Amino acid sequence: MHIDIQISSWSPAFKDAFFRLNREWIEADYPLEPLDIAVLSDPDAHILAGGGSILAAVANEEVVGVVALRPIGECIFELTKMAVDVPWRGRGVGKMLMKAALREAKQLGAHKVILYSNTKTSGPAVQMYRKTGFREIPLERGLYERADIKMEYPIEKIPVQKTLHSRLPAPDPEQIKFGEIVSDHMLIADYRDGAWQTPQIVPFANLDIPPHTLALHYGQLVWEGMKAFCQADGRVAIFRIPKHVERINRSLRRMAMPPIPAGLFEDSVRALVEVDAAWVPSSPASLYIRPLVYATDAQFGVKISETYRMIIFTGPVPVYYAKPLRVKVEETYIRAAPGGTGAAKCAGNYGGALYPSQLAREEGFDQVLWTDRSPECYIEESGTMNVMFVIGDRLITPPLTDTILEGITRDSILTLAADMGVQIEVRRIGAGELLEAYQRGELLEGFGVGTAAVTAPFELIRFREHDMRLPAVQPDSFSVRVGRVLQEIRTGRREDVHGWNTIV
Ligand SMILES: Cc1ncc(COP(=O)(O)O)c(C=O)c1O
Secondary structure (H helix, E strand, O other): OOOOOEEEEOOHHHHHHHHHHHHHHHHHHOOOOHHHHHHHHOHHHHHHOOOOEEEEEEEOOEEEEEEEEEEEEOOEEEEEEEEEOHHHOOOOHHHHHHHHHHHHHHHOOOOEEEEEEOOOOOHHHHHHHHHHOOEEEOOOOOOOOOOOEEEEEEOOOOOEOOOOOOOOOOOOHHHOOOOOOOOOEEEEEEEEOOEEOOOEEEEOOOOOOOOOEHHHHHOOEEEOOEEEEEOOOOOEEEEOHHHHHHHHHHHHHHOOOOOOOHHHHHHHHHHHHHHOHHHOOOOOOEEEEEEEEEEOOEOOOOOOOOOEEEEEEEEEEOOOOOOOEEEEEOOOOOOOOOOOOOOOOEHHHHHHHHHHHHHHHHOOOOEEEEEOOOOOOEEEEEOOEEEEEEEOOEEEEOOOOOOOOOOHHHHHHHHHHHHOOOEEEEOOOEHHHHHHHHHOOOEEEEEEEEOOOEEEEEEEEEEOOEEEEOOOOOOOOHHHHHHHHHHHHHOOOOOOOOOOEEEO
8 A cells, every 4th residue: 555654844733643652652662761751741842942843754644653853962963752653664654754854954954863772672773774874873871771772873964066167058958868968066975994984066077096996907886877857846856766775785785895875875866966956957858867986996906995986977868769679689698697796787797798789789789688598598688778578468577686687667667567457477588488479479569678768669579580570669558658657757747656756
């Protein structure tokens, strides 16, 4: 069931719920402590009068969760009194409240937010705080007997050095190619001494890299590709930031590079898009966001770098009007091997894929259909996209393995297909099975799916000496329908029921 939660700031009508939810939550494991009683019985005096804030998650006009920001010092707030009603637990309400509270803390001018918790009774919450960027600090005794951990979230406003030579107005997106134009600013964050440092936003500029920088030699370089869209109401939204954070962190771990705290990544992307908001073209064109992380140790022996740099830059890109693609089932070269790095978005995967793609283009194809080179020729991806087929009334896509990149468009389309009542089969599919389906007249669609194109339909699939010519794409083809729905969600023209957009 879809959970529609509005995060509301405090209303006196919430007072009972604030008291009840907290009391029930605390009393389930601990006695109420004096500070709890004081704050809960008179939140107006203990939170609001001091310049703090209380947020309530409201669903169906019921308060289902609460959290407070209690001022405890100059520009310091305690994230406290987080309680979620029992039927709503485990459904992301706590995370939504926490994120909204951190945004609110920023608005209130906080430099840091601290919290107390208990690792035994609130293990998953503590995990969530850690993932968001809260870090453990020494716990003093006396405030809450029940606390065994104290954490801090530094809210450092990302410093911005604005360019003196803006290249605005941005060119008409219809007149540019993908990847050709970059916006005015970029964000830089360095990793050293075992921690990610405060990022900064500076004018877009060349890098000064010593020739013996590790990333240039041994490929510790990971990147992401995501988009921001102008919404129907003029605001700007970034699509599925949390999924991109998860993926860049999986890629980083695979390449022995340090993961980035989710909060740091999200704040960085948002801040940069906000600074260059004037570069976001009107929909359906979009602002492409390219985060990359590379090893910066200057040393030419093979080793794991101890220092890294994350750079995020953006650039307007036109909408991709996909001309149907001619693809070739690739049986000589593979993109990724079991146990290799295919599931990571690391530079080497792309370098290795260029030559087979070039050969395919010389033979008159647009792209290769990567396989696992087994006798069954199981299909893996298409160029730099995931791949889907419609056979009869079923949508089929290969399962995620360590040779396939977990596409965020793939996940979005599978979610929307389920919403549309389509029969989905996530399973291996061999080129031979595709051919048999084609010969029976059941192979109706084949298409790549990815951030740049959304869906890129195939008109022809070559497998050995066989040419499978797919039916012409129609307005009611699945790839077109689902692509349209996804595009409407990304651009705020359809309700974002899955909560995929982050408004900047
Ligand atoms: C190898 C590869 N597969 C699949 C995808 C699709 O991923 P997403 O939908 O997140 O763009 C990409 C996108 O960059 C890719 O590089």
